[in-house]
Amino acid sequence: MSSPNAQKKSRKHSRQHAFTLVELLVVISIIAVLLTVLVPALQAAKQQAQGALCLAHQRSLAIAYVMYTDDNDGQLVGAYATMPGTASPYDSPWVCPPMLLDGTYFGRGSGSGEGGDPATLEDRLRGIRAGKYFPYVDGDTDIYHCPSDKRMYEGTYIGTSQVYKLYISYGPQTGLNSGQAGCATRLSGVPRPSETYAFVETYYDGWVSNEGAGFLLDGDVLPGAWWSVIAMWHKDSGTLSFVDGHAERIVWQDERTLDMEQCRAVDGRGYQPDNPDLQYMFRHHAIADKWDFSWMIY
Numbered sequence: 001m002s003s004p005n006a007q008k009k010s011r012k013h014s015r016q017h018a019f020t021l022v023e024l025l026v027v028i029s030i031i032a033v034l035l036t037v038l039v040p041a042l043q044a045a046k047q048q049a050q051g052a053l054c055l056a057h058q059r060s061l062a063i064a065y066v067m068y069t070d071d072n073d074g075q076l077v078g079a080y081a082t083m084p085g086t087a088s089p090y091d092s093p094w095v096c097p098p099m100l101l102d103g104t105y106f107g108r109g110s111g112s113g114e115g116g117d118p119a120t121l122e123d124r125l126r127g128i129r130a131g132k133y134f135p136y137v138d139g140d141t142d143i144y145h146c147p148s149d150k151r152m153y154e155g156t157y158i159g160t161s162q163v164y165k166l167y168i169s170y171g172p173q174t175g176l177n178s179g180q181a182g183c184a185t186r187l188s189g190v191p192r193p194s195e196t197y198a199f200v201e202t203y204y205d206g207w208v209s210n211e212g213a214g215f216l217l218d219g220d221v222l223p224g225a226w227w228s229v230i231a232m233w234h235k236d237s238g239t240l241s242f243v244d245g246h247a248e249r250i251v252w253q254d255e256r257t258l259d260m261e262q263c264r265a266v267d268g269r270g271y272q273p274d275n276p277d278l279q280y281m282f283r284h285h286a287i288a289d290k291w292d293f294s295w296m297i298y
Contacts, residue, residue: 059246099126173214183286190286191289197285202229236251
C-alpha cells in the first residue's frame with residue numbers, strides 16, 4: 001500500500017502532464033487552420049488527376065477512331081447508338097443501346113427494356129461492348145466515362161431515378177457519319193483531320209439509350225447558335241479528341257458557355273455569334289467548309 005506522500009506525488013505528476021482547456025482549444029484551432037489549407041489543395045489535386053485521366057480517355061477514343069478507319073477502308077464509325085443491321089449510316093454504331101442478357105436491345109430513346117424496366121449500368125455496358133468501337137479500346141469500358149461525370153450515380157437535371165443514370169460522358173460530333181446533311185462518311189471527306197474534333201464532353205439530361213445525343217451544331221439550321229450542351233466537369237475547361245488521333249484540353253473563354261452548361265438547356269440564349277467558344281466549335285466542325293460564317297461577330 002502506497003504512502004500518502006507517494007499518492008500526492010502521483011497526482012502532482014498527472015496534473016503536470018494533463019492538457020488544459022486552453023491548450024486543447026489551441027490544438028483544435030491549429031487543426032482547423034490546417035484543414036482549411038489542405039482540403040482545397042487535396043480537392044484541386046483530385047480534380048487535376050481526374051482531368052488528366054479524362055484527357056487520357058479522350059486520347060484512347062481518338063486512337064481508336066484512327067484504328068477503326070484504317071481497318072474499314074476509310075469508312076467512319078457511326079455517330080449514333082443504334083442496333084446493328086439498321087440502314088446506313090446507322091449500320092456501324094460506335095456503341096449500341098443498352099442490352100439485356102438475352103441479347104435484346106432496349107428501344108432507342110426509351111431507356112427501358114421489355115416490361116418497362118429501366119436500363120441498369122450493366123445493361124449500358126453490354127450495349128457499349130456490342131458497338132463497333134469496343135474492339136479498338138482494349139476492352140476497357142472505363143474509357144467511355146469521365147471520372148468527373150457523376151450522372152451514373154446522381155442522375156441528371158431532369159431526374160435521379162435509374163433511367164437517368166447515364167454512363168457515357170463523350171459524344172461524337174454529328175458531322176462525322178451521323179446522317180446530318182453534308183456530314184462526312186469517309187476519312188477522305190474530312191478536310192483537316194488534325195483540326196476536326198471527333199468526341200466532345202457533352203452533357204445530356206435525357207434518357208436516350210447510350211447515345212449521349214452526340215454533339216450537334218448546324219450552320220444551315222442554327223448558324224451562330226449552340227444546339228448541344230458542352231459539359232463543364234473540369235471547372236472552366238473540357239477535353240476534345242480529334243480525327244487524326246490526338247486529344248487536347250480546351251479552356252473555355254466565355255462566361256456564357258459555362259452558364260449555358262449550368263442551366264442544362266439551350267434556348268433563346270443559345271444564339272451567341274460573338275462567343276469565341278462557339279466560333280471555335282463551328283470552325284473545327286467536320287462540315288465547316290460547307291457553311292457560311294458571315295454571322296460571326298468579333
